Amino acid sequence: MNNHKFGWIVGSTISTIIVLLLTLLITTCVHKTRSPSSTQEKITIKEEVYKLRDKPTRFKPNTYMPKLKESKASGAIDLSTFSPGKSLVFVDDSRAWWESDHDKNDTEDDHSMYITMEAPLRRLIDLISEQNAILKIQDTYRASGIHNPHSLHKEGRAIDLTCDKLGLEELAKLCWMVGFDWVYYEAKAKGGAHVHCSVKRSEN
Numbered sequence: 001m002n003n004h005k006f007g008w009i010v011g012s013t014i015s016t017i018i019v020l021l022l023t024l025l026i027t028t029c030v031h032k033t034r035s036p037s038s039t040q041e042k043i044t045i046k047e048e049v050y051k052l053r054d055k056p057t058r059f060k061p062n063t064y065m066p067k068l069k070e071s072k073a074s075g076a077i078d079l080s081t082f083s084p085g086k087s088l089v090f091v092d093d094s095r096a097w098w099e100s101d102h103d104k105n106d107t108e109d110d111h112s113m114y115i116t117m118e119a120p121l122r123r124l125i126d127l128i129s130e131q132n133a134i135l136k137i138q139d140t141y142r143a144s145g146i147h148n149p150h151s152l153h154k155e156g157r158a159i160d161l162t163c164d165k166l167g168l169e170e171l172a173k174l175c176w177m178v179g180f181d182w183v184y185y186e187a188k189a190k191g192g193a194h195v196h197c198s199v200k201r202s203e204n
């Protein structure tokens with residue numbers, strides 16, 4: 001073996017060792033930086049589980065929970081405190097089916113909803129997806145049109161829901177569990193039976 005070849009072997013062995021050491025160092029750093037966030041995720045999920053209300057044994061058609069008028073449970077409409085720019089958020093989740101994404105004649109956007117609607121809706125999508133079913137968001141914010149003048153849909157504080165596989169009674173129970181302030185199993189609605197849920201106004 002001449003000196004040139006020996007030098008080359010030593011050189012490449014040292015380079016390989018350096019590369020291996022660097023890889024080990026980078027892997028350790030990445031692992032360390034990721035650890036706290038994955039712990040955080042676990043804690044968040046655990047808190048979410050504890051927030052669920054008990055599942056009602058029955059949720060009969062044309063009944064609502066709690067047993068109060070919607071204006072008492074969620075608060076009556078007050079358009080003077082409502083501003084679409086400040087009060088509404090855009091929510092999307094590809095596991096759910098959004099009516100306005102499939103209706104080209106519809107000028108409304110079912111992804112727009114009042115701020116306090118987002119948390120219970122996201123929990124509901126989680127629960128329903130776990131059962132391999134698809135939540136259908138039929139209607140949320142509607143400034144005008146089909147709803148009555150006092151409808152909370154005009155503030156984006158109401159949402160109409162159905163589901164591809166679960167019956168409406170089961171859906172209404174899950175809606176109650178995830179924390180909507182008022183849940184109504186509307187079996188005789190003109191546009192078709194659905195579960196209507198509403199939320200209180202934000203305190204901020």
Ligand SMILES: [Zn+2]
Nearest residue numbers: 158159160196
């Ligand atoms: Zn409704």
